[in-house]
Amino acid sequence: MFSPPPIDNGIEVSGEYSLPIVILSIIIASLASFTAISMNERIQKNSFFHRNIWLILASIAMGFGIWSMHFVGMSALSLPFKMHYDYLLTCLSIIPSIIASFLAFYIVNQKKRSFASYLLSGIFMGIGIATMHYTGMASMVMEAYYVYNPWMFATSIIIAIIVSFIAIYIFSRQQKYAKNNYIKAITSIMMGLAVPSMHYIGMAGTTFYLPRHQAMTAELHMNMTLLITGVTIGITLLLALLQLSSLVDRYVDYRVSHIDILTKLPNRRSFEKALNDDGSYRSIAVWNLHNLEKVNNDHGYHFGDEVIQYAANVLRQLNLPLSDLYRIDGNRLALLLQGNDRLIELQQAMKIISAKWVQPILIQEKKILLQGVCAISTIDDQQSPKRLYSDILAVLSSPSIQYQNEVIRFDPLIHTYSFEQEILNSIDQAMKNDDLFLVYQPKVNAGTQKIVGLEALIRWNHPEHGFLSPSVFIPILEQSHRISDVTNWVIFKVCHQIKIWEEQKLPLYQIAINIPGEYVTSPRLLKTLKKALNKYSVNPSHLELEITETSVMESAESSMRAINTFREAGFSVALDDFGTGISSLSNLRQMPISTLKIDKSFVDEVPQSEKDSAILEAIIALGHSLNLNVVIEGVETKNQVDFLSSSESLLLLQGYYFAKPMIPEELLEWIKGNS
Template sequence: MFTSSAPPGYIELSGHHSMPFVFLSIFLACLASYTALSLNERVRKNSFFHQSIWLILASLAMGFGIWSMHFIGMSAFSLPVAMRYNHVWTFVSIVPAILASFMAFSLASRPKQSFLSFTLAGIAMGIGIASMHYTGMAAMVMDAVYRYDVWLFLVSIAIAIVVSFVALFVFSNLKRLMEKRVIKIVTALLMGMAVSSMHYTGMAAMTFYTSPEFIIEEHAGHTDMTMLIIPVAIGMFFLLTTLLFSSTMDRYIDYKISYFDGLTRLPNRRQFEKMLNKSSDSRSLAIWNFHNLEKINNGYGYSFGDRVIQHIACELRESDLDFTDLYRIEGNRFAFLVQGVDLDIFRQAMATIALKWKGPLLLEEKWIELSSVCAISFVKGADTHHQLYANALAVLEHPLIKYEHDIILYDSTVHTFSFQQEILNGLASAMKEDELFLVYQPKIFADTHRLNGFEALIRWRHPVHGMMSPEIFIPILEQNHRIDDVTDWLIDRAARQISQWEKSGVPDQKIAVNIPGEYITSARLIAALKKTIDHYQIDPKQLELEITETSVVQSVESAIRAIRLFREQGFSVALDDFGTGVSSLSFLRQMPITTLKIDKSFVDRVPLSQKDSAILHAIITLGQSLNLQIVIEGVETAEQVRFLVTTARSLTIQGYYYAKPMTPDELAEWRVHFSTVLEGDFLLS
């Protein structure tokens, strides 16, 4: 097999490749890689199919793609002898490719990975790919014998192993980059070229010999191979494009379910909040509230009520308002969001719509009357988007509001007190009934991908207004001096969560809690902390107190004394939103803090902006020179992570790149998929 001498009476054959078929084989390998990458994305997403189904489909796409590349590549090589395939062995040669691909994707989906596991899997997958190639070669039946050059033979296997190792690394560690189409295409091209190089290196290792009596005209055998290549190529193309289409459709369905209302097909509240959070110089919001839909449901049934809602949505959609976007934000509420349009024009458009509801509505031979009101709010300034929605709610919740199809413009002298009073009156029951709850956002060491604790963030699931953003209710609580009560509640809930994790076998967890304004200098705070620590029997070092730079500036000496007291009690203290104050450098060296949190505003334009990158690097250097832990918040892109990792060591990253804020149940699922808690080995995608 590995001898270089020809059998007695045999002569060496000279063959050549058909370049169009060579390029076709490489194209299929690249297409298979792209399809497999796309299917692999669905393993990590919510989907109609179970994750294992996408794993199998990705494995089949990659396995069949590798096999078809080898089959066409072998068929593209022509010799002046008769040649055919053993169908059994040809089919069997597919199995190693599929199994090797399945192993790659299985490893990519595991929560815990190491260099050794990558190496072993790379070897196994490389041997699997090589086995497929050489099994396929053995399936060729011809009037010739072949010998292998041992060194090129070993090089081809080495290429397969190295390619497999690189593929596993790409799948496991660069998943977030795969969401960018250009990166995914480049990766697929590299993988396709790499797999092809293994095949053609293996072909170069072969030397063919035959008896002179078996030599035929070269084009005769090649014509037969062409008849095989074309249907195989067409079949594989349709198979891969069908699988690719399935992943595209699943992605589209996932998007429609997440961002559109199923009944009206309008963008839903999630899409509304996404658009609301985008910066804009001036915007107007109109919310239509239909008051008697529940009465219609009770009188005619929910099926008829759904048709009423669909009719309302249709009427709103057909109002010919090209300058605005329409959303269904709640069961009985629809919203128009517009920017850069004169308020009088917007108000007149809503008045025109109001005419549709003033008369009885005939629907399915039933006359019904709708009672509605439209609240309009208007704001200027990029940072006032939360106030836009809060003002509209204040109109809708005013106690004297009537549902007579009126168009009511927000008036701060009339509506603010009503909404604020409702928030304040509901605070006590919200804490008691768990309408207020905490979500936890992980903080991750950038260079080791290990967990470095969580930040506790407060949320309010209001019985009337639904899920309210903290940007809406926190300012109200601060203005009315109720934020201290909520802070005590937050500390208690965070400590209780640490205790629950301890009891469930997840020890040594650390949670950061935000301490507002002047409360950091209050004797009540240290008493609340001591009481909570004693009650739940947790270590003070497991609670980190985050104080804002602006609150410290208000009373520097008192804040420094309070921080020293916290440190003496065993708590760590973080300075939050660093860089947003006015005298940071003058007192930073005096404060006995342990952690410096750099504000998101310094990260947003990194690394595209050289100035922002230089400023961020300087702040990090300053903090580390003072022996402070550095936490970068608001990190959302892979480019930002790469910049931070190359800028300094021992940084902690917090942001949507790694994880969103999650409830304890969501966090438990996150741990299963992205970390091994007990061993402390967090390797995140």
């Protein structure tokens, strides 16, 4: 293997390389790397496929690229003797590269990564490349024989390991800091160079000898059949895998972002898109199931889900022509109709539904009575479809609704003005006049009971209605899509307050801001955050963005991308109200959040209830096992504080036991008294 033959036994021969085919081999290796990296990114995201499927596909893509590059590279070398390959050994030589790629990608995708893990991944990948190469060399059947230079042999393996390590390290770091196609392409080229560099250095250290009795052929031979076959199979497979990844990406994004998981109906995003983009809709009907929350409380959320599914199926079975059904909210289903003069048809159809729901319905052998209201509206050709839903909101906000399955048509004389509209009409003035203001509630360490952070909360001192509870006006703002404007106002107010405290040489704490679900994925949010930070010279580490579990799960793919963007920009991200929405334990490990905020409902019966206490302790342990900060909100009694402080000193506690939400002046006095 390493010893040259006696001088009398063989004649040293050399070959020539075809530069275009050498370049082609590098392109194949780089393309394989790009495909593998693209699939490896799917491991970090939500998908209908298990992450291991993407891991295997990435490994196959990389392994096949290494294999294809080797044999294309060998075809680029013309030698003065005939040669062919042992087909069995040729096929088996792909296995080391696939296994090595799998191990490297598996290690680098672990949650806890270190320099050692990057190095180990590079070693696996480099050894896999070298093993594939030298196994491929062993598959050559020829009358000549070859000898390896031991120094070049070792150098080729070391080069493969070093370049693989650098490529994997850059790729892993760019996932966190600079996720873009340019760096992905650079990484792919570096990974692609690791394979050819090892190959051609290894070949440079390989000397071929032809027995003296064997005459050299007059021509240098190039295995064109192998070249064409290798390139065709390799490129076809790589493009097929890349296309599969792209198709699945688009399919997953569409399903998660535009389809309601429970009813399989288009969701609110699709509904809004239809109203904004399609001018053919002229009529609308919206069913608001008023008692769904009571059903959930009495029978459980699974039962409530079946009620929603039942209602959706009943409306779906109407089969009205030129109509589309949507689930636009937890308890609201909307039917959009195309075409003019369909009001009577729509009214009759909705009255049929109403008549069905006047009688109890049977779910899980339980009879329940649905209580709701159906609002309908229609427009003419001169009016915008966007007006349809605002008319519906005006109907649904009417105080005269009895929720006895009425079918109510929008009437501008009755529904033009309401309390909700008064709220919407006065919100801009409230922000301008500081009728809307912020209060701050402290978060304290469970062990030391010292303040470690704050949460900013909105309050409204209305000039006519007095102090309004957020539970009154926030849902109105959310339904009318004005909550994003108020959120922007909150962001600027918080940054301004941080600047004031900094100028006063006061201690600065991280401040949590609640981000409404529909606004999490909006590009406008990040622009507003950056603008506020720049205006007041605030570090993003001083802000924590609180998003609810339900909002994340309603648009998981888009939310994950948004959260990643926030983390890359330097913000902390908290998952608020954990446990109150759709169960997300399987997805929690994939969320790039920094804080888990446990809802008040889990604390209310602690420590009296052993079951509640056990559940709370399990959730806390889960959060800390994922290296997350854990905040318990709604702490109101000494017993709760004693229980939480004794069980876990790393917890952050928030609630009226320590302090109510306070205006800045009150907060400073509280801090002085508790320092």
